[in-house]
């Protein structure tokens with residue numbers, strides 16, 4: 094079984110539209126949306142939920158006013174400035190609390206409870222392109238890395254049970270915790286980039302992260318014709334580093350139009366775009382099989 | 386005043402909006418790039434006289450000779466950053482959130498404050514304004530501690546206004562960035578992805594209770610659902626930036642749109658006025 098994740102370092106490079114198109118081309122894959130903070134793939138795939146699970150992670154401190162003696166030790170010890178004195182006594186600001194357990198452990202009268210925290214929901218769904226595993230983290234929650242890991246594990250399990258060859262994931266943006274979790278155990282990362290100054294900058298950072306995880310990098314240049322000089326700079330960088338460029342996709346309003354219709358780019362019948370994506374897909378499959 | 390430019394998702398034009406605002410704002414101003422995972426603001430503002438400092442977080446240093454293996458530290462730690470395996474004390478500094486609990490609880494004083502590098506804080510000058518950015522170390526998973534250090538060091542009150550280019554998304558890094566702001570500008574696009582992420586951002590940021598307005602970037606592409614949503618939720622639309630290939634090209638070359646395309650100037654002037662007015666209305670209320 095192979096695992097491919099589509100990432101971009103930065104949001105907005107067209108990662109989800111590309112994943113949607115690949116999902117259409119894959120006939121033996123489990124699909125997965127690992128962007129648990131701002132998932133968008135479901136907008137293209139209109140999943141029907143088959144299984145809905147609550148995601149609990151970490152704990153949150155709550156001060157019981159009856160037991161609290163107002164000694165102030167918790168406020169003094171909290172490194173995250175999550176505890177402040179209010180008119181009603183000492184209170185924990187849930188937005189700032191990291192669930193570190195320090196106040197709970199040190200509170201002399203043990204007035205602080207520490208229930209586990211409901212952070213989001215995850216789903217297994219049916220789509221017209223096959224099974225999809227996805228989630229939505231509640232706003233402001235951390236631990237998205239843990240949720241990403243959970244989704245990946247579930248997708249892998251499903252793939253094994255159902256005999257699928259590939260787990261195809263829409264990755265998380267950035268280079269922090271969620272992306273790190275999405276790269277673990279991944280064979281190939283398709284980095285979607287744009288021919289802009291920031292595009293190259295972001296590509297370099299995310300590719301370095303992939304290398305650190307021994308994940309193979311392939312590059313897809315989206316909106317290739319927007320700035321040919323920058324596109325060339327990206328190509329040169331890729332050549333120097335040995336990252337294959339699997340597709341040069343033009344700036345095309347059809348991408349937005351397909352999105353508005355809730356469709357994958359290659360479902361709307363634009364033959365040039367479809368051909369380019371098909372070629373990208375087979376380039377990618379070749380890379381995957383070469384790496385075996 | 387602190388103004389945060391945020392978006393439910395990356396790629397909506399948050400950085401170019403921040404750069405454009407910084408270019409027309411009255412000095413002194415401090416422009417801050419808190420998108421520490423992928424800082425891009427410097428590519429547009431091109432700061433000079435850059436000084437780079439390292440940022441650290443406190444993690445425990447262990448002295449195994451003193452440890453008796455009582456496990457008080459590992460029982461306290463919620464992040465699996467410290468554990469006792471058999472007789473050996475193991476620390477995993479990458480997992481540590483720097484809460485300091487293990488150091489405080491160890492009865493043998495076997496743990497002392499050490500440090501892990503989070504990344505860099507770069508300061509510089511850009512057209513008479515202060516410029517600050519954070520850059521997360523590649524492989525570092527946690528961005529909020531680095532962001533908090535930058536926020537704590539901000540020259541608030543004395544140095545005029547602060548414009549923050551916030552990280553995308555609505556999870557803890559984004560919340561960390563907007564929490565201290567007096568006003569939040571949400572940049573979005575009139576597409577289904579744009580609306581979906583904008584709605585999440587609105588849900589996440591509304592409870593903070595700060596004045597909030599929208600900038601609709603690439604107006605003219607997609608559909609009208611974002612406008613309907615703003616009307617329904619009473620979110621003022623402070624600016625609309627039309628979709629125009631020349632804006633995209635200016636961006637791709639690292640030019641600040643408001644400078645490259647003079648016709649955008651009134652749009653950003655009026656955005657700035659709306660932001661300042663929204664903050665003043667709150668402070669005089």
Ligand code: SF4
Nearest residue numbers: 462481482484485487
């Ligand atoms: S400082 Fe906190 S997070 Fe770090 S090892 Fe100690 S208890 Fe764990």
Ligand code: SF4
Nearest residue numbers: 452453455456458491
């Ligand atoms: S609390 Fe101190 S003595 Fe006890 S296991 Fe931890 S390091 Fe060792």
